[in-house]
Structure formats: C-alpha cells, structure tokens
Amino acid sequence: MELLAFGKTGWGDELFYATLMTIAVSITAMLVGFFFALIFTPLKLSKYKTLNLVGNFYTTVIRGVPELLVIYLFFFGGSGAIMYVASIFGYYEYIEINAFITGSMAIGIISGAYSTEVFRGAIQSIDKGQFEAAKVLGINKFGQFYKIILPQMLRLAIPNLSNVWQITLKDTSLISVTGLVEIMRQSYIAAGSTRDPLFFYSFAAVLYLLLTYVSMKLINKLEVKYSRGY
Amino acid sequence: MDLDLMITSFPKLLGATVVTLKLLSASLFFGLFLGLFFAILRLNKNIFINKFAYGYSYIFRGTPLLVQIFIIYFGLGQIEYLRTTFLWVILKEPYWCAIIAFTLNTGAYTSEILRSAFQTIKPGIIEAGKSLGISNKIIFYKIQIPIAIRQSLPAYGNEIILMMKGTSLASTVTLMDLTGVAKYIISTTFKPIEVFIVAGGIYLFMTFIIHNVIKYLEKKYSFQQ
Numbered sequence: 001m002e003l004l005a006f007g008k009t010g011w012g013d014e015l016f017y018a019t020l021m022t023i024a025v026s027i028t029a030m031l032v033g034f035f036f037a038l039i040f041t042p043l044k045l046s047k048y049k050t051l052n053l054v055g056n057f058y059t060t061v062i063r064g065v066p067e068l069l070v071i072y073l074f075f076f077g078g079s080g081a082i083m084y085v086a087s088i089f090g091y092y093e094y095i096e097i098n099a100f101i102t103g104s105m106a107i108g109i110i111s112g113a114y115s116t117e118v119f120r121g122a123i124q125s126i127d128k129g130q131f132e133a134a135k136v137l138g139i140n141k142f143g144q145f146y147k148i149i150l151p152q153m154l155r156l157a158i159p160n161l162s163n164v165w166q167i168t169l170k171d172t173s174l175i176s177v178t179g180l181v182e183i184m185r186q187s188y189i190a191a192g193s194t195r196d197p198l199f200f201y202s203f204a205a206v207l208y209l210l211l212t213y214v215s216m217k218l219i220n221k222l223e224v225k226y227s228r229g230y
Numbered sequence: 231m232d233l234d235l236m237i238t239s240f241p242k243l244l245g246a247t248v249v250t251l252k253l254l255s256a257s258l259f260f261g262l263f264l265g266l267f268f269a270i271l272r273l274n275k276n277i278f279i280n281k282f283a284y285g286y287s288y289i290f291r292g293t294p295l296l297v298q299i300f301i302i303y304f305g306l307g308q309i310e311y312l313r314t315t316f317l318w319v320i321l322k323e324p325y326w327c328a329i330i331a332f333t334l335n336t337g338a339y340t341s342e343i344l345r346s347a348f349q350t351i352k353p354g355i356i357e358a359g360k361s362l363g364i365s366n367k368i369i370f371y372k373i374q375i376p377i378a379i380r381q382s383l384p385a386y387g388n389e390i391i392l393m394m395k396g397t398s399l400a401s402t403v404t405l406m407d408l409t410g411v412a413k414y415i416i417s418t419t420f421k422p423i424e425v426f427i428v429a430g431g432i433y434l435f436m437t438f439i440i441h442n443v444i445k446y447l448e449k450k451y452s453f454q455q
Contacts, residue, residue, distance in 0.1 A: 066398030198305035
C-alpha cells in the first residue's frame, strides 16, 4: 500500500494524474472522432457513388488496420507531415508535435470510423416517413436535421456510442508507446523503478475497470434521458 | 513516395505475417473452447458459477489488451514460486505469453457472443426435441450448439477481425509480428507512409478474406435455403 502513497514516497499522485490524462485523451479523441463522423457520415449516406467511395474507404481502412499501426504512422509521420506543410510556407525549422496531440488525433481518427458507422446505422433506421412529414410541414433542412432527425437518432445511437467510448478508452492505453504519460506509461515507469510489475499493471487494470464502470453508469443515465416516451 | 522501399520491405512484412497468422489461429482455437466453456457456465443457474463467469468476461472486456499482456509477460515472472514450476517453461517465452493473453481476451468476448446466441434460441425448438424423446445431452450437442454457432457467426466474424488487429500488440513484448517488423522498418528508414501502406494493405487483405469467408459460411448455414 505504501507504493501508492501520495507525495514523494509513493506513486499515488503520479497514477492519479495519469488517470486524469487518460480521461483527457479519451474525451479529446472522442470529440475528434465526432468531428470526423460529422464529415464522413453524410458522405456515406450521399447519393453520389464517388462520395460513398470516400466514406467507405475511411471506415474500411481504419477499422481493418490495427490501432497500433495507425499510432506508429502518426508518431513517426506526424511531425514530418507538418514540417512538409510548413516548408511550403517557407518555414524550415524542426517542428515537434506534442505527444498529447499526436495521440488524441490518432485515437480520434480510429474512434471516428466507429462513430461514423454508428451514426450511419442510426440515421438509416429512422422511418422514412419522418423525413417526409418534416418536408410536408415546410420545415427547412436545418430544422429537419436538428429538431426531428437528431433527437431520434441520438436515442438509437447512444447504446452503440457507449461501445465506441469503451473502445476509445481502452485504445488510449496504446499511445503509451509514444511516451505520453497516461495510466499505462506511468505503470510502466513505476514498474521499472520499483521492480514490481505485477502490482502496478494489476493496479492499472483496476483503474481501467473503474473508468469503464463509472462511464457505463453515466451513459445509462443518458440512455434513460433520451428514451423518454418510449 | 519511395517505391523501392515498398518493394524491398514487402517480403520482410510478408514473412512477419506468418507470425501474426500463427498467433491469431492459436489464440482463436483455444479461445473458442474457453469461450464455449464460460458461455455454458453463464447459463448455469447456480449464482456463484454464474457470477464467476460474468466476472471473468467483465474483467477481460473492461481492461485494455495491452494491460493483460503486460501482466502476464512482465507481472507473472515476478512470482518466485512460478519460476520453479514447469509453467515457467511456457511463461518465459513472449510467444506463449502473448497467446495466453489473446486466448483469455478472445475467450471473454466469445463467451458473451455465444451466451447471447444460446439465449436467442426459441424454447419451442428445445421443447420439440424433448417431446421427441431426445435426451438433454443430445439436445444440447445436436440442437442447441449448431443453432448457437449459426446465430453467432456474424458477431464472431467481427471478433476474429478484432483479434487479428489485437495480435499487433504482440510487438510490444518483443515479438516480430507484422506490426513489429513494420515499426522496425519505419524507425530505421523514417518512411512511415510507405511502410504503412504496405503493412496496412496486408492487414486489409486479411480482413477482406476473413469477412468473405464468414459471409460464405453465413449463407451456407442460413435457415432459408
């Protein structure tokens, strides 16, 4: 237990901040994922074959390639890509991107592919009559989407989005390979310096279980809220 | 684009794919039995057995695979007692540690898939078997298991693909699988995009094959001929 003490003697405070870091990365990645889903869901539902192809390419590639490989692409290729863009504008110094940004971008793109599929499925399962009724009532496109489709879609999407959240939360453990100090990295450091890997990795497992448990409880509340009237 | 690098790295990556496929097939094979075992435990009416099986699947589904591999590879070696038993022969090899971790992980997901498949079997089918005088054991092996396998095919196909992506984590415990070799080539040549295209292409090809095999099996074993 003294291994977990707060302050200089134990690893309690370090692990606490690492847990906050995991939560921060997961939330950022989830939001980045929503942003990507916002772009790619309409593409997948579009009438045009080419746009469909672009949308399908994104979700198929990201869901078919291991997360770790995507993270390595961002980790090794991220600063190169930024420097290439910068060189167009005449800036030739070395640019290093923050591990937090690289990590949450990589996980965000992965989570976005899953979110896209969830939103696509949710929109497709809304009755066609709803769209037609909205049109007949003379509601404009914006109102149709925000007042009629979105609330119904959310109810259908939340159970699946909670799965995406769980996947995202667990995927953040992989960005420990880039050196970002989250739960996994901190446990690795602690295990290395105390030579007690069994304890620290098991404790990391407990922290992850705690995170998934708490988030499940919170999401269940949301689910109840959005399924009022059903 | 460095086409030469892509061509020269292709055979190396293809050789590493063999390691990935070995890890995948071994863990799926053992994981299927483990999953079936725990799915049967989940259907048991005894609350302790039931809770035990639920706890297993909850723990392994609620924690990242990386943590599980690290606990088995780095953590178990710390127990002095284990080092003296014959288990140490297995546990000192990263290859077997990875397979154990993958098996336990896929077993947890498989048990959930099979449990829900067992629960969706209509009671009428079992009753029909009973009224024909078939023993409970035969009903289970000849009626419930085949229907459950058919029901769980789509979800199990997803699990195979997830597991194939999961084997990439073997590279974190020094195994040179497809991702491990890809990382090695990237870190020596600093050409991440080219290597990503080749390695990602191989992974996508495997996903494509698995997807189509499952689709074929689904069609073959569908109820409506």
